[in-house]
Amino acid sequence: MSDEYNQKNTPIKAQSSETTSGSSGSSKDIDYVRPAELPEQDLYHGHSFITKWIFCQDAKVIGVQYFLTAVFTGIVGLVLSWLMRLQLGFPELVPFITAEHYYQFVTMHGMIMVVYFLTALFLGGFGNYLIPLMVGARDMVFPYVNMVSFWMFFIAVCVLMASFFVPGGPTGAGWTLYPPQAILPGTPGSNMGIILMLVSLSLFVIGFTMGGLNYIITILQARTRGMTLMRMPLTIWGIFTATALAMLAFPALLVSCIMMTLDKMLGTSFFMPTILQAGEVLSYGGGSPVLFQHLFWFFGHPEVYIVALPAFGIVSDLISVHARKNIFGYRMMVWAIVGIGALSFFVWAHHMYVSGMNPWFGFFFATTTLIIAVPTALKVYNWIITLFRANIRMNTVMLFCLGFIVTFVNGGITGIFLGNVAVDIPLSDTYFVIAHFHMVMGIAPLMVIMGAVYHWFPLVTGRMLSEKLGKWHFWFTFLGAYSIYFPMHYLGFIGVPRRYFEMYDSPYVTSATGMNEFITVAALIVGFSQLIFIYNIVTSLSIGKPAGKNPWKANSLEWLTPEVPPAHGNWGEKLPVIHRWPYDFNVPGAKEDYITQTTPPSEVISAEVEKT
């Protein structure tokens, strides 16, 4: 990891800043910032409608494009989840949900939500919009590549959606796509469906690599004057680490996609041992299905953090701004993000405790997994300590942050169950797992996304979202989602296995019928309550209260652009110069309760600001 050595530099950096700026007392020297290293970036300015809004090279527009595309696929995923829940809660109520269709819904829901919705939304959407603004760059470093990245993603989504309409329908292999079952006739969509899925994933990886290079290099190499790594908002740290993970984890996905495509189309036997199906020995032989699982989870586990880390980062910023207090233990937060990211490459097989891998791996992976619990727990502590003796605005954004903390702590703790190998054995492949990961990487990141939308909507559109509708939206979503997934853990305790189209009358499951019905109803309500959100966004675009500059009184750079919403090139004529971290809220001795990052020290001479 690139950031492994950050801490070491801090004392040295402090020294150097003392020698360069702190030696004399005059205000000019206090404000000294190293001169620019880089020349101005020359940008391509679109002229026509097409170059301005469609094939646009402005990261902000690309971010919105990513956001909208991801939300569209997310809505498809949401509808699929209703259909699944309808079958589970009220079997045979909807006649067209057959077992084949049910499994196709399960698969597409999972894949869409994890990859095409959450990953694309956090990194493609928020990443594109916020990175250049928050680090003080005019745009991403390679705007053209960035544009191609979005269109690759768009094509990937189209290919994915196309699989709904091919003969045999989309793949029903489960989102993990485990071979041999994924490419054998016993699984729905094992011909065109799975091929389109693999092609779509490969396209996604290629597109994402282009975007990821942009995010990483913009953050590492295109920051503005004064913006050290340790002055970046945690949002950027989260997105940066997640992108670094993605660059190193997606290759494993790509490789497994290529190999499975070859198994399917050319009849190679990478993952395919001798198989006897329907009384016939297939032409495969000697391959290893577990290899796929290793490759998949070598991607899959970092993927979990690709979704979680940006959420961690964003929520830290939201909490800090709306609690009007600096984030507690910023340095530790950064180290926790980076540490979690690095460790996430050493824990993948905790998804495979009962997969039949070498049993001795259990010890290694249980240990590494529980080690991750430590930095994660520290982050949680820091969030709530930030709230302590703060001045908390109880607006929609803060509500979503609190909702995040509750669901994340809940999901994190059930994660300790599943990470600890002996505890995992009875619980794996049951509804406990479903409940756990929906809580921790479904609901919790969603809470952050929604909070972030309420927070940054004024920046993107120049208008505020309605607080009243926002609060209704929050309570429906939070209470609804919590009452879906909290009881679901208990289904897992009973031992109900996941991916069951129907339970029939298994003795220990009939008792849960009532709960299944309740969960289904809750899921429908939560889903429909998102209409409030959409309605809020659509109406606020035209009738929302004009936001003006910096409506939240935040410190970070994205609110300090000359125009709101920011124009192409972000900063007008002169790039901003940074003097501090973005968390100087309620500094003793300062006139206002916030000091923006661009405020030079000479203007707040009386404030007891700590050196950052």
Add this chain to the structure above:
Amino acid sequence: MNEIENKETVASTHKIGIYLWIWGLLFVLSFFSYMVDWFQFQGLLRWTLILIFMFLKAGLIMAFFMHLFWERYALVNVLLWPMTAIACFIGLMAAEAKYTVLTRLLYFFTGG
């Protein structure tokens, strides 16, 4: 832009001799690793030699042809640390492969 170019010029116009040296060394090392097969060394010796020549060649290409030797440590470290993840993956997969072949030999009587 100018400044950066100048720096690059400083950083990479090394004497031609060094490239020719490395080039020659690569040829020699390739020849050696080919000889490992030619003389049909087996077992530990074969593996030791293969790996030594491989890493030497890879190291020379990276260090000199790809200029990593002259790059600042920040870049070098960013590029090399992620390899620990790969190393871990290799080690565990080697163990996994051994385990797979073990169960196959124990319970199957023809190819798995």
Add this chain to the structure above:
Amino acid sequence: MHPGIIFLGVIVGSVLFHIFTPWWWTDIASNWGAMDDTINLTFWIGGGVFVLVCLFMVYCVLKFSYKEGRKVEYKPEDHKLEKILTIATTIGVIALLAPGLIVYNNYINTPKNALHVEVNAWQWGWQYRLPGEDGILGTAHVAKISDDNPFGINLDDPNGKDDILIQDDVLHLKKNRPVKILLRSLDVLHNFYVPQFRAKMDAIPGIITYYWFEPNKIGEYEVLCAEYCGVGHYAMRAKVIVQSEGNYDNWIKEQETFSDLIAKQNNDKLKLTIVAKNKN
């Protein structure tokens, strides 16, 4: 109403739900009580942390909601506090991990006297093979499976001759006798899972996987496939009957061995050839 109260309600509701829930584990019927214990341990430590963290959050929200001019603490870092929290968490994690690893060590080390039972899984059904007198299962291979040799047993392996074949999805087990389940899949991934036994493991084509348990309660249990294996996954059920020693012995005597099967087939073939000859 202050939002903090609602959050408090959520926390209290969660705890109450747990106390009054009618949904809990099925009664355990194997030796893996230790797994339940580790779950309980994790539950109490984890649940405690959850409640404490959330209550603290609610407290902060109630106490420090926005008031113009409220005095806010400015303390970017507190090394002592951070150190204490790190150490406390680490201790907690070790307390959870260590018992887990001990249980897992038992889980992967099968006792010597365990009865080996091979479970064959396919889309979508089960069959079982038990060793005969010698206590050893013969080697087998999926590619050799045919109507004559439904388990693909190696004809040259003397250990396989007396193997007991159960071409039915009901498996009988002896109470208090450890069983090592050897999983062999003919096609895709499956998982032989009986919730009451707690233990589970995937069956993977191409290798043999295993786990063990000791059934300790007489009764009939439903087997569920716990690894997605295609459209029929949800219907892939079977039954395990745990019996006392006497009943079990009676049952096993009635089962056919591999050599019985071969003999029967040879008889049939003989009859067929005789019939054919007679016709001529």
Add this chain to the structure above:
Amino acid sequence: MSDNSLNNLPGGFKGMSQDMGSDQTVFKGVQWGKVMMWIFLLSDTFIFSCFLISYMKGRTSTVVDWPNTSEVFSLHVNGVPVPLLLIAIMTFVLITSSGTMALAVKYGYEKNRKMCGWLILATAIGGLTFVGMQAFEWSKLIHEGVRPWENPFGAKQFGSFFFMITGFHGTHVSIGVIFLFIYSRKVFRGDFDKGKRGFFTSMKSDYVAIEILGLYWHFVDLVWVFIFAFFYLW
């Protein structure tokens, strides 16, 4: 620029921590494009590593014999089989092209347009030769009955991994060759001296591009070193 010009910065780990803690850039004096290529290559390394790890897993865990590579890849010279002859020649060709590329980068920075152009062209031709020989090797194996899905000499996976890994590497070489030809033309035309804007990206051309291309080309060579060791010599 005086206080942070590259030569005045401390080197080693001290320099690294200072770079990490500084504003604006982490990699001092490294162009964006070059960082991009490095990070991309890092990602690509993971792709090839995953391929080779899969190969290791596949080869170790098969119970069918793996063909003896030095026999399968031998060429008959005057009726005598010479083990791995073609592979050895391919290795030498690729290293040669790597050397010419390294020199091209050097001359590029010295703004020696002619030398740079010719050396890039030489590199491209080396790459082309390599791809040609690989095509010959593929056709020879296919002729002998090796297919991705079967292999008359032993384990099925031999054919699968062989075609997949060398194919993926060959694709990299081919892409590299295409870019080498394009860039040699650009060099001869003087795009890099004039700072002509790119066709798609509208970015100014610069001789750094040659080094970036060089990084890619050396990486292809680097991957071959590993494939040679693990696939052919194992």
